[in-house]
Amino acid sequence: MKPASVSQAIETPPITAHHDLKQTLGTWQLWGIAVGLVISGEYFGWSYGWASAGTLGFLVTSLVIAAMYATFIFSFTELTCSIPHAGGPFAYARAAFGPIGGYFAGAATLVEFVFAPPAIALAIGAYLNVQFPALAPKHAALGAYLVFMALNIIGVQIAAAFELLVTLLAIFELLVFMAVVTPGFHFANFLRGGWAGSDHLTLHAVPGIFAAIPFAIWFFLAIEGVAMAAEEAKDPKRSIPIAYIAGIVTLVALALGVMIFAGSAGDWTKLANINDPLPQAMKIVVGVRSGWLHMLVWLGLFGLIASFHGIILGYSRQIFALARAGYLPRFLASIHPRFKTPWLAILAGGAVGIAAIYSDQLITFGGQTLTANIVTMSVFGAILMYILSMLALFRLRTTRPDLHRSYKAPLYPFFPAFALICSILCMGTMLYYNRLVALVFLGLLAAGFIYFLLTRRQREHAADSTPLSSS
Template identity: 30%
Template sequence: MTQQTPALQRRLGVFDAVVIGLGSMIGAGIFAALAPAARAAGSGLLLGLAVAAVVAYCNATSSARLAARYPASGGTYVYGRERLGPFWGYLAGWGFVVGKTASCAAMALTVGSYVWPAHAHAVAVGAVVVLVAVGYAGVQKAAWLNRVIVAVVLAVLVAVVVASLTSDASDAGRLDVGGDATAGGVLQAAGLLFFAFAGYARIATLGEEVREPRRTIPRAVPIALAITLAVYAAVAVAALSVLGAGGLGTASAPLADAVRTAGVPALLPVVRAGAAVAALGSLLALILGVSRTTLAMARDRHLPRVLAAVHPRFKVPHHAELAAGAVVAVLAATVDVRGAIGFSSFGVLAYYAIANASAWTLTPQEGRPPRIVPVAGLVGCVALAFSLPVVSVGIGAGVLVAGAAWYGVRRALARR
């Protein structure tokens, strides 16, 4: 970043950073990801959740140490560039922006499908417009909205857990962990569930807007991850105890089915509203993360320079936010990308693989984590990425290859 490039304003403390991370992780994924994960792992669903949590912890630790060292917008794009070289930073940023843009559209469509199914696309576009306007007005306002969203979603999930575990339909015998599970199924479930864990990256990508980043980020990331894991484990246990692995795997709306089976149909509207609010929280955090990574890549001219502009009053990357919002709105209006979760997971896992490789190069004086952490994180990311459905792996790998090819073309043209 040159001295002439305007900087963002540091307004967020530990609490704000934790809430933004929670808004990213405790989102629509918990309402939707349990079913495909249960189909993949069967009774090994909880094992898959544990594997995803371990990989997420390694990634979170590596990311937090790197974010404290490089407290600038861009996350692993910056870390890869500084520790491994420009190409690896670019590849991380490319995978993040493309994959998370698809995730934004998926979250917007999730809002539409819960709020007004007959007009899901129109509602999705409206949600994108409103949340881009919130982000445009300043990251602190976005953080306040995240607080409200997180509080609502947590209240809904607590109601689901209590209703399920206290019902006559609950049976602890359905928690037969690993009875019919296979290693491949558990890994695939972990890869799908990782999609819902990956929100702590939003804390790192906001590194330039966090007060005392060397202290705040390493504290906020593990706190947000630990809270999310506890919530996910409680919800998974509650749903399994009522529906069993087979019923959960075939559920189209797993938490709604859980409260219905538990004999509490009055909670169904609450669950639907909670799912819509959760998707809004995820969408808001995703737009923040994509726009900040876009800003960092534009500063280095990997993307159009105009996207590096920072609003003189609101101190946000307004051109990057508007561009990201426009792309997401077009996708949400024209296609159904809810099946892109696997593709997004592949891109995010590639992103974190580069983060772990970057953390390996830190010295003890720079705050390097124990060596086992980046090694386990890197191996875990690669294993989970290639355990995803074949179509997701193919599309994800193709996107990364296309990005690498574009980087090579740009370098060749620059030399001329």
Template identity: 35%
Template sequence: MTDDVKGTKSAPPRLRGVTYAHAGEGYFEKRQLQRSAGFWGLWGIGVAAVISGDFSGWNLGIGEAGWGGLLIATVAIVAMYFGMLFSIGEMSAAMPHTGGAYSFARASMGPWGGFITGLAETIEYVFTTGVIVLFSAGYANAATDELFGLDLSDHMWLWWLVLYTAFVALNASGAEISFKFAIAVAVISIGILVLFAVLAIANGAVDFGQLDNIAPEGGNGTFMPFGWEGVLYALPFAMWFFLGIEELPLAAEEAHDPAKDIPRAGIIGMITLVGCAALVFFLNPAVTGASELGGSDEPLLDGFRAFMSDDWAAVLSIFALIGLLASLQGIMFAYGRNMYSLSRAGYYPKFLSVTGTRKTPYVALVAGAAFGFVVLVVVDYLAKNTDTIGEKANAIVLNVAVWGAVLAYILQMVAFVLLRRKFPNAERPYRSPAGVAGAAVAGLIAAITFVGLFYNDDARTAILGIAVLYVIALGGFAIFGRHYLVLSPEEEYAMSGGLHRDPSVEHYGGVELEAELPPEDFTP
């Protein structure tokens, strides 16, 4: 047990197979965050985290399902995200602390539910950051090659190292800087997408006849050239338009008014993203052709190249890179706060939640970046030296990120339904207009997506690999981690039945809480 975590004077408290240690003097003081975000800061961090999906990644779904099949998949995914955001908005307003998905599941399903859900979200955000680094490096290398003759194709790890280092430094420099940066790059990124649409139309480059230029298979039509099976495989890529917008509850302890602004920023951010997705979804393949776009690592840049000279396209690719960098900053923010909250509660090693003088979880940021960098190096090596992975490295990392995301989504929707029943009297400043039905629909679509990942041969190997690591982590928690949990804000909310709601208002420390616990739930 560390110096700043201690047990009670007798034995540490136990609850359903886990053991808690009361936080020692100075424990939470070393793990403070700073309130820096209003509505626009939250909108910016949410949109910024996702906007790269309009620049790369989504188009791989065309290769799986054709344009029409991806359209059907995208409509389903939009319904899923709205249902989920309504539900998450209600839970985040009720629980204005940093835990996010882990916190919701902890309150509804106990410590094991919290850990399983929080770990899935860690996988989602760490691997999503890796995907964005891959795509960002590709855009950056294309631009420097065409403008300056600097081609690092054989040494892409240098780009990855530069990107990880720069954005860990940005996110560690302070929450206020992070939120301001997010607003700026979100607005610029939206402007770039609008510019692409305007130039494509002005240059007469849009031909909607190219949307279905993929040759159908197995008696299917050109709208859905690979049938309903293709739609199933396309669901993860349709998610790339929106994956990450659900991170906003992780900013709860850094928001000025989380109960009001997080639900509102999530819904308005989602509406913004639907508009951006529509621009690229209808216009980008209409400019380049669906079949040509289905395997591209730089779909928007390919769109610019279709009606502009290479030099101008290279210049615009630098601006397109801003969209990817926006998401790199936003998603890195998310994994830092996710790991911070799980570490503060003792599920992860406690040193990961130390924040330092700038009130940012810099240790968690560095740890997540180091792990992501190693993953990219390993995947790159396998891609160059094995036939199994080959040219599918980007899709493999993307599918792992989606696997973590949909698992976390399913568990959060279960948590929403359970919390409505278990904590009926808990304060809920915002209530989902879709209620339990919205959560059920969102959870069902997420479950179908989850199953679809295992049916896709290209994704199965990667998913099984990360599932093994997932099981190893669960084993580590069972053997060691569950014995050293801390009564953090997320834990005390759950253990008090929602009575300890806001860590900025109520006292936290565990001693008073221990006396309030029902005897059947708590044994000394």
């Protein structure tokens, strides 16, 4: 085994986490965060995949992506338990590949978690607009940011308890949705034109299946954010594996149920390219004036709020960890003296998200809606992070066999290899079908890398710069 280089030793995070953050989270709260981070993906975003691939084509895409996420989570959990660090993927890549690896993983995770909330906030605005037509969706999205940034600043215990509550309500609401549309369930509706407008699978359907990848990923995007709460977990080596595994099982079941029931309720083409497919699907079955519809709109907000609130927690911990390690300005690592939360990191990520919401002319391009482009940008960050995380797992297995692993990836090396190969294929496909968004994403990485090169001294004097231990 080759010894770690001097530069890597300087900037590699310790396994024993810094306890600047309170350790208060239990297993159920972590499960609530895992599912809550993602569950808005069941409410909106995914139906854009129908526009590209049709219902059956998108089902194929979703099943492959579900397999990718399942193998990824089973593998990623090994890293989370071995290195319980608020930086999550940033910490794993830095441990495996040194400062540059840490930068790219951290920047990718930051793009994922900072760009996902504005898309969710816009969906919250769309849902509220159904009830209050005079309320502009963007203004409602701004209000959501202000409320939930404040809640996250008040304290992680309160935030996690709220997250668990709204996640349970969101799951209940999805089950109610399936029950209410059951009288109108006709699987023939789901099958009609299911291969990109055709009733039969042809070669013309294949491009759409690949183009729909970002929207299938949206079903599961951000579940890995539990890793960023690892420093705040009471017993991360036990609770995190349970939370992750239970979380991915929950999400796969809900994703398939919602997609099939919505597509079988009527003309699914009317649900593509909109931000509120579930209320519209229910409207087909129960009518515009039904009390069920109004209930869905109101309770449907719980799913969006759960993800929005949870991802704010995630992006703030990523910004905090990067700033603590000297990869971002140090003031962003400030802990609130009373609430013990990274309050400036919460505000900074929110400022970027709010700017994205009001940047129609900058983000609406390539024939895609504002929401679709924001979703795609977030997915680009996620996929790069998945690739780097699986590479880090393989490298640490080789270079750090002494690392304490309370949980090991099952069927190693096959599970992480499958997740890695799928992630690389997803990245290649997304680069091909989303070239303009890809250029913006690469531009953000390049700009961040210039900052990285100019701030080496800042990292050398950072609080989080001690060598990796074998504890």
